[in-house]
Amino acid sequence: MSTSAEELRAIALAEFATAGYAATSLHRIAELAGLSKSSVLYHYSSKETLLEAAVSPAIERMGGILDTLQVNSLSPAGRASFLNEFVDFILEYRREVNLFINQGPSLTDVPVIDQANEVVQRLAEYFATNTSSVEDKMRFGIALGGAAYMLCTQDSLGVQSPIDETRAALVTILSELLAPIAVPAP
Amino acid sequence: MSTSAEELRAIALAEFATAGYAATSLHRIAELAGLSKSSVLYHYSSKETLLEAAVSPAIERMGGILDTLQVNSLSPAGRASFLNEFVDFILEYRREVNLFINQGPSLTDVPVIDQANEVVQRLAEYFATNTSSVEDKMRFGIALGGAAYMLCTQDSLGVQSPIDETRAALVTILSELLAPIAVPAP
DNA sequence: AGCTAACCTGACCGATCGGTCAGAAACTGT
DNA sequence: ACAGTTTCTGACCGATCGGTCAGGTTAGCT
Numbered sequence: 001m002s003t004s005a006e007e008l009r010a011i012a013l014a015e016f017a018t019a020g021y022a023a024t025s026l027h028r029i030a031e032l033a034g035l036s037k038s039s040v041l042y043h044y045s046s047k048e049t050l051l052e053a054a055v056s057p058a059i060e061r062m063g064g065i066l067d068t069l070q071v072n073s074l075s076p077a078g079r080a081s082f083l084n085e086f087v088d089f090i091l092e093y094r095r096e097v098n099l100f101i102n103q104g105p106s107l108t109d110v111p112v113i114d115q116a117n118e119v120v121q122r123l124a125e126y127f128a129t130n131t132s133s134v135e136d137k138m139r140f141g142i143a144l145g146g147a148a149y150m151l152c153t154q155d156s157l158g159v160q161s162p163i164d165e166t167r168a169a170l171v172t173i174l175s176e177l178l179a180p181i182a183v184p185a186p
Numbered sequence: 187m188s189t190s191a192e193e194l195r196a197i198a199l200a201e202f203a204t205a206g207y208a209a210t211s212l213h214r215i216a217e218l219a220g221l222s223k224s225s226v227l228y229h230y231s232s233k234e235t236l237l238e239a240a241v242s243p244a245i246e247r248m249g250g251i252l253d254t255l256q257v258n259s260l261s262p263a264g265r266a267s268f269l270n271e272f273v274d275f276i277l278e279y280r281r282e283v284n285l286f287i288n289q290g291p292s293l294t295d296v297p298v299i300d301q302a303n304e305v306v307q308r309l310a311e312y313f314a315t316n317t318s319s320v321e322d323k324m325r326f327g328i329a330l331g332g333a334a335y336m337l338c339t340q341d342s343l344g345v346q347s348p349i350d351e352t353r354a355a356l357v358t359i360l361s362e363l364l365a366p367i368a369v370p371a372p
Numbered sequence: 373a374g375c376t377a378a379c380c381t382g383a384c385c386g387a388t389c390g391g392t393c394a395g396a397a398a399c400t401g402t
Numbered sequence: 403a404c405a406g407t408t409t410c411t412g413a414c415c416g417a418t419c420g421g422t423c424a425g426g427t428t429a430g431c432t
Contacts, residue, residue: 023208145335150327
């Protein structure tokens, strides 16, 4: 993998997440990378391929987390370790998660986005099956969408802090937010 | 105002919020309304005018709420009444808020979006000036972005409830989420 | 019926979109 | 120096974008 390819992937991810996939042109990505549009299409055979390269690592990582979740059941300790894993995930892949959350429902014709939607759906069901309460479902939605939003706009919100402090605060807030969601009796 | 104009406004708002402003074509809006693209441009002289018509009521309403806020200071009672006002606002204008939150930063060249960004900034400062804590700023971001996300995707999250129940749950969750933000001594 | 104004449309415009292709430029190992 | 591969580019294509314009259709008023 050449340096250009990896640089293009990073630029495309940032633009897709902030400006939107459909609203980001290959010309714009090329311009930011200091290349021509043709060069972008040399490294990635289509715009969709570029999107796939940008987001698939995040999908695989989250899929893996959810797989281990089915085995290691819903004990309180399992809950806490899952939350830690999830916070690490969302901190590393904040742009990807923001993209899935905001553009997933409207990009259903793109295969890789469908995979992402399925993963988000699995995550939602993990919480939804354990509660029939409307408030609890809302708690999950606010936690997921809120964390993705906040982490991608913390600059404009005046939040600037070392990542350790961000991580600790996020664990605190999400724990509190999701705590009322009932753990089923064993 | 003809029925077509109001119908176009509603359709455009829904499409702009879900698919994105840049990604939504006038042809698409016309198609959903059962009209031609030319007819859309008869009622609204440009795509930007249509966006303005779609979102300006929400901007004015939120601006009004923030104006009364500066007078009626930061007493705990004022806090609670503000939260109620804000929940009513975000329930009525959930599509508009979702649009501001997700597309505001990337549409700075559109004047009406700049107005919206200023309002969001005022709201952020209302919370930010009362706290220097990183965690508290993050609480505000999660509450704002999370509520906007959850209210616009509650269908796919399996949340279907009467609006009164949604409202009550939202007040509960946001109160809890924002409670730790310190109220300054009088 | 006749006039007016509101409403709607198809044809057309320049610009930009994603994508193709032939070939130039740069780097490699020999 | 040479050949081969990787990297990069400009010219070009059909499709779609937002927007203009001249003219057709409908409705109400006198």
